[in-house]
Amino acid sequence: MNDELRYLLARTAQGKHSRRDFLGRAGALGMTTAMAGSLLATAARAEGPKKGGTIIAGMQGGESTNTLDPALAASEVPFAVNMTFGEMLLDVSPTNELVPRIAEEYSSSPDAKVWQFKIRQGVEFHNGKTLTADDVIATLQRHTDEKSQSGALGIVQGISEMKAEGDMVTLSLAAANADLPYLLADYHLVIQPNGGVDDPAAGIGAGAYKVAVNEPGVRHGFEKFANYWDDASGHADQVEILVINDTTARVAALQAGQVHMINRVDPKVYKLLKAAPGLQVVNSPGRGHYVFIMHCTAAPFDNNDLRMALKYAINRQEMVDKVLGGLGSIGNDFPINAAYPMFDETIEQREYDPDKAAFHYKASGHDGSPIVLRTATGAFPGAVEAAQLYQQSAAAAGIPLEIVREPDDGYWSNVWNVQPFCASYWGGRPVQDQMYSTAYLSTAEWNDTKFHNEKFDGLLIAARAELDQAKRKQMYSDMAHILRDEGGLILPMFNDFVEAVSDAIGGWETDPNGELMNGRAMTKCWLA
């Protein structure tokens, strides 16, 4: 790079030179716009965060029925709203380490049953009140109450006793759980003044931004909270989320410079958008996955040979290539991938094998009648196409599948968890225990494969109390083997988060925990 360019680059990154001028000058010096743009982005990152301005995100996943009650967040926009105005006890970093937030320190008893959290002093809520240990207890208690209908009920209901002493919060668990700090980073568990009991939807939190505009399903506006405790985040003066549920409109808004970042880029336009100037398309491998689920208790799926036949009859690579457009990775019939801590990389990958599928199919003694697979366009993006691919690859092994296309409306109440074989999806969870506990423990409410295995349950409970990482990893590996070879889960693919970010944004990093940097993109990024 010549000296003039280097000088210009530094000046531009410091904001002493306009971006347009820089690109023009770089062009004159024989650089393409794309090269110059990426050069500038790197320089801006090196220059560190810049303060001020308004960051706008265009997001899918908001409805006019949304509320500001953090307990009820269930789609992408309320999730991002929680992460913008709220603060949790802890955060999980993109590399799966715990980051202290409201809890400054945490520690546990050797049996992982009693946990202590030291509450940070001098943290202020948006209404001016100082955050205390009592607020933390009240928050957790509210989520424990079934009336709150909290999405985090499953996480907090295992807490048998909560105590606040000075700035210490002590939580006693009914059963050991080595993952508790990870679970408390859940996006529902926003610490609210007095737990939000008085008005759960008041939108008062302790996050970097306070709620300024709340028009559910339309837009959410936030202003920087002047007394926020952490200088390392909250760079822009204002942030805004525009709800843009239409994929094409979202992409157009980014290209026209109306928004700085969008979630859910359609894999179909991935390549086209990549070539567009002024923005970057980023795909981050996540923990979410698309599945076909069989009820292990319902005929004909109560026969493990038939389940194995169906597992061998699916062409995973073809699904990743055609359904995800290559933006994902193949699955191995258990819901864990390398994005999780303590993942065992040595577990053998199951491949498409029509011979083995035919062998198991014969061994199952199935009468040859078509096996009904239910799907819907809303089961996951491309679910109907995926079912058709599955039908073809299974037919090659002599297994007849009959595809029944169900309406989107009511799919999650009438088909999923009700019908014995259907398409579905899962978002990831921060730790293995939570994923398994949510959907594969015999007693789990969302045990959507009706999987009952004593050995598996025993390992899951035992692993919760195991603080020795190596032993714990082995236990998780054993569980993965059991589920892979005996479970009712057919997991062809893990999907990436595909998002697009304008070049005007600095500080972007990929995060496997959730969309848009686990919902923190607006608080962690800045306008370069």
Add this chain to the structure above:
Amino acid sequence: MHPVVKLIAQRLALGLLLLLAVSVLIFAGTEMLPGDVAQAILGQSATETALRNLREEMGLNQPAITRYFQWLGGILQGDLGTALSNKKEIATEIGARLGNTLFLAFWAAAVSVPLAIGLGLLAVRYRNRWPDKLISGVTLATISLPEFVAGYILMYLLTVKFRIFSPISTIYDSMSFGQKLNAIALPVMVLVLVVLAHMMRMTRAAILNVMQSAYIETAELKGLRPLTIIARHAFPNAIAPVVNVVMLNLAYLVVGVVVVEVVFVYPGMGQYLVDHVTKRDVPVVQACGLIFAAVYIGLNIFADVISILANPRLRHPK
């Protein structure tokens, strides 16, 4: 009493009666849906006790007739109830949304109605010659294009290629009037394209019908310019059918623009209704249904009244 006043009063009374019938239909329709509101609220986690408690609390144990009259009574006092999903007052929520919908519909109508009638007049003036064929061809082409396709094409051309307008039409109170107009430019264009053909063709057909009359020939013979004949003598006598079609299209602009709202992210009634239908938010669905019905009936009464007034035989009875 003047017969026109009597006629209008009759129409209004009939309209109210019709609205009442619609309210019965809406209530009965939502009543017939499988499961009740309590089940809809509790969803998968419904237990028998929780269901019983909630039904008690919401008065769902009372007979349907009692609940219908309570609901109707509330509406007559302007109380549409609270939404189940986010516990907000439906009346205030709908107020803002309806305002937005009417704003969009008004500007779409303000552009499309004069344009359609003007084009219709021109088409008659040059009937069966190239301007007529051009006008018909173009408007029929735009009506044949699905709204979202037209929307995407305009979006691509006018926001991504040439950055003239904003691709997102979200409007809110703090925007100035000019900003709002700029924001809704694209959806207005799409809606104009969609409704233009229907009104234009009707204007053309209605006027052509009148053009066969003897007095038009007289007008021609006394040497009036063709456009003057059409505008002064033919059009006033063709107003009734045109007004009817215009009103139908206006009603469409208010109640039927869900797709355009979604494409351009416009916070109107359609998006609001769809969101609540998927959440089984029955009170909101009922309220929206009733408002849509009222708009439809109201506009049709208006069309009736206009055609009555446009008819001299009714205005000046013997």
